[in-house]
Amino acid sequence: MKDAWSSDEVRKAEEPLIAAGVPLMARAAYGLAQVVLREVAARRARTRARAGGVDGARLRGSLGSDGLPGTARRRPPRAAGRGDVRGARAVLLVGPGNNGGDTLYAGAHLVQRGLTVTAVLASARAHEAGLARFREVGGQVASLADLRVPAVVEAVRGADVVLDGLVGVGARGALRPPAGGLVRALADARAAAGDQWPYTVAVDIPSGIGVDDGALPGPVLRADRTVTFGALKPGLVLPPAAGVAGAVELVDIGFPATPGAAPRTAGPRHAWGAADPAAGRVLRLEAADVAELWPVPGPGDHKYTRGVVGVVAGTGTYPGAAVLATSGAVLTGAGMVRYLGPESVGTRVLLARPEVVVAGGRVQAWVLGPGVPVLDPDDDGPDDEGQARRIFGALAAVTGVLSEDVTGGRVPAVVDAGALTMLEHRLPAFAVLTPHAGELAELLRGLGHDVDRAAVEARPLHWARTAHQATGATILLKGAVTVVAGPGDVYTQADAPAWTGTAGAGDVLAGILGTLLAGRSAEAVRDETLAARLAAAAVLVHGRAATRASAGGPVAALEIARAVPAVVAEILGR
Numbered sequence: 383m384k385d386a387w388s389s390d391e392v393r394k395a396e397e398p399l400i401a402a403g404v405p406l407m408a409r410a411a412y413g414l415a416q417v418v419l420r421e422v423a424a425r426r427a428r429t430r431a432r433a434g435g436v437d438g439a440r441l442r443g444s445l446g447s448d449g450l451p452g453t454a455r456r457r458p459p460r461a462a463g464r465g466d467v468r469g470a471r472a473v474l475l476v477g478p479g480n481n482g483g484d485t486l487y488a489g490a491h492l493v494q495r496g497l498t499v500t501a502v503l504a505s506a507r508a509h510e511a512g513l514a515r516f517r518e519v520g521g522q523v524a525s526l527a528d529l530r531v532p533a534v535v536e537a538v539r540g541a542d543v544v545l546d547g548l549v550g551v552g553a554r555g556a557l558r559p560p561a562g563g564l565v566r567a568l569a570d571a572r573a574a575a576g577d578q579w580p581y582t583v584a585v586d587i588p589s590g591i592g593v594d595d596g597a598l599p600g601p602v603l604r605a606d607r608t609v610t611f612g613a614l615k616p617g618l619v620l621p622p623a624a625g626v627a628g629a630v631e632l633v634d635i636g637f638p639a640t641p642g643a644a645p646r647t648a649g650p651r652h653a654w655g656a657a658d659p660a661a662g663r664v665l666r667l668e669a670a671d672v673a674e675l676w677p678v679p680g681p682g683d684h685k686y687t688r689g690v691v692g693v694v695a696g697t698g699t700y701p702g703a704a705v706l707a708t709s710g711a712v713l714t715g716a717g718m719v720r721y722l723g724p725e726s727v728g729t730r731v732l733l734a735r736p737e738v739v740v741a742g743g744r745v746q747a748w749v750l751g752p753g754v755p756v757l758d759p760d761d762d763g764p765d766d767e768g769q770a771r772r773i774f775g776a777l778a779a780v781t782g783v784l785s786e787d788v789t790g791g792r793v794p795a796v797v798d799a800g801a802l803t804m805l806e807h808r809l810p811a812f813a814v815l816t817p818h819a820g821e822l823a824e825l826l827r828g829l830g831h832d833v834d835r836a837a838v839e840a841r842p843l844h845w846a847r848t849a850h851q852a853t854g855a856t857i858l859l860k861g862a863v864t865v866v867a868g869p870g871d872v873y874t875q876a877d878a879p880a881w882t883g884t885a886g887a888g889d890v891l892a893g894i895l896g897t898l899l900a901g902r903s904a905e906a907v908r909d910e911t912l913a914a915r916l917a918a919a920a921v922l923v924h925g926r927a928a929t930r931a932s933a934g935g936p937v938a939a940l941e942i943a944r945a946v947p948a949v950v951a952e953i954l955g956r
């Protein structure tokens with residue numbers, strides 16, 4: 383589990399360590415410099431290999447990037463050989479606070495390793511000791527006020543690497559001038575330059591992101607890599623800011639395992655902090671967490687104890703959604719999958735997945751709505767072939783309304799697509815709504831909020847939380863980074879390649895989550911925070927299945943479902 387610490391938590395963790403004389407900034411700067419040296423060496427090796435000079439094995443050894451944006455790495459930075467980096471040019475963008483201090487000290491290490499380093503001071507003030515150290519070793523210093531923005535942009539363009547050390551966790555709001563103007567110009571230049579841009583490293587955070595909420599309130603220079611200190615910050619894992627952080631790498635400077643825990647004054651460690659039991663943290667599940675959550679069958683289990691998933695999906699116009707949702711559920715390991723819908727669709731489901739039972743009966747979790755048209759009360763709309771009626775019936779077993787009709791008590795549900803327009807009663811947290819940004823905006827408009835898709839995309843966490851509070855349900859907001867907000871912790875998962883944004887991928891996710899909820903149905907009803915964890919687990923499995931099915935290329939939704947068994951086996955370590 384990766385957990386992100388708010389700027390306040392970071393500050394509180396730093397205080398006792400600083401009081402105890404722990405050299406936090408020295409550790410941060412050293413770790414940062416090692417990453418920069420490693421990456422500069424790797425890029426040079428790549429360039430030489432392209433020119434035909436270096437053997438492939440050495441190249442592979444020095445690259446080793448996981449390549450997924452927003453993915454953190456644990457491996458300590460590899461020391462780069464002197465010859466790999468000598469003569470490379472670095473530009474430091476230096477702000478007035480400790481973030482600039484980290485950057486100047488790191489710059490001093492780079493000078494000592496033979497790089498030509500220029501620090502551009504964006505403010506009249508700069509970290510005094512850091513600046514003195516940088517000058518002492520021979521770093522070049524210029525000020526933004528003297529150089530002006532166009533000259534700085536040119537200097538950056540001509541460099542091998544640029545370090546964004548304008549502001550860190552001490553920043554509030556959009557970057558102000560003159561740093562804001564500089565970053566806007568650099569961001570424009572980067573967008574126009576394509577590949578011809580220096581490797582861009584953000585120091586602690588990309589300057590200008592919302593540290594605690596992941597917002598992008600103003601200009602930000604997109605980083606290839608963010609080297610963050612002590613702990614992840616929410617803005618590095620939450621959309622949209624996660625999208626400008628590049629690969630996130632943590633440098634351990636000696637923070638305790640959880641916020642508020644006793645400080646460690648001993649040497650650094652390389653591990654992610656454990657989850658804090660306190661509610662409302664921003665977390666990201668990893669494979670080991672999913673393995674713990676997974677309902678693995680034992681010798682005493684049979685199909686009914688393992689969980690029956692009921693799927694109400696598809697119509698004659700959209701039969702594929704039914705095939706995809708049932709396939710997702712079957713291949714995730716449901717004890718049984720029941721399909722409820724028009725006969726013509728049921729026939730197609732059976733052709734694709736003969737394991738599905740096309741008949742009603744008791745279920746432990748519902749999947750409602752994929753491929754079912756939106757309900758428009760003012761209009762007869764497209765013929766839903768009885769699906770709305772079936773969904774209303776199933777929802778009664780979720781909300782407990784009309785509970786005399788519900789045999790066997792309340793059960794969890796995945797509420798997707800068309801079913802999102804059929805919510806009449808307050809929902810329990812074990813109902814998981816799975817909208818994309820457009821669907822969430824529509825749901826929120828129905829609740830009286832004046833939002834559109836772009837507004838949701840600008841503040842996904844805020845709107846997911848708002849929808850949770852308004853409906854009671856757990857909200858799984860789909861996107862490149864998927865956010866899950868329920869009554870406890872928030873989860874943010876970035877496990878899938880962009881190829882996953884293809885029609886039907888969401889239907890498969892609904893099926894995967896349905897099986898997980900059915901497998902732990904009674905617990906999810908009892909523990910109001912479990913559905914969100916299971917939802918995040920489903921997103922991780924779906925994303926990894928998409929990665930496997932894609933293998934770097936296009937992916938079809940059904941292939942995501944087909945990749946699920948191997949991904950689950952891998953996660954469970956079998």
Ligand SMILES: NC(=O)C1=CN([C@@H]2O[C@H](COP(=O)(O)OP(=O)(O)OC[C@H]3O[C@@H](n4cnc5c(N)ncnc54)[C@H](O)[C@@H]3O)[C@@H](O)[C@H]2O)[C@@H](O)CC1
Pocket residue numbers: 396400406407410477478479480481482484548549550551552553554555556557558559561585586587611635
């Ligand atoms: N406290 C410590 O000893 C450590 C701090 N560390 C670094 O220090 C950073 C935090 O340092 P600070 O608290 O000094 O703050 P920052 O360096 O993040 O930035 C605060 C400075 O930026 C200015 N500022 C704030 N908002 C701005 C905006 N919107 N536009 C333009 N300028 C703005 C403020 O006037 C202030 O001078 C961390 O991100 C990390 O990089 C690390 O070195 C670890 C140890």
Ligand SMILES: Nc1ncnc2c1ncn2[C@@H]1O[C@H](COP(=O)(O)OP(=O)(O)O)[C@@H](O)[C@H]1O
Pocket residue numbers: 799818860861862863864878879880881882883884885886887888889890891924
């Ligand atoms: N850029 C992207 N990167 C990674 N995953 C994405 C991206 N865009 C969309 N996805 C994922 O693809 C799926 C699309 O689901 P959805 O929008 O419901 O499509 P459909 O309704 O056609 O199945 C979701 O799981 C979403 O998180």
Ligand SMILES: [K+]
Pocket residue numbers: 481546547548549550584585586587588589
């Ligand atoms: K920064």
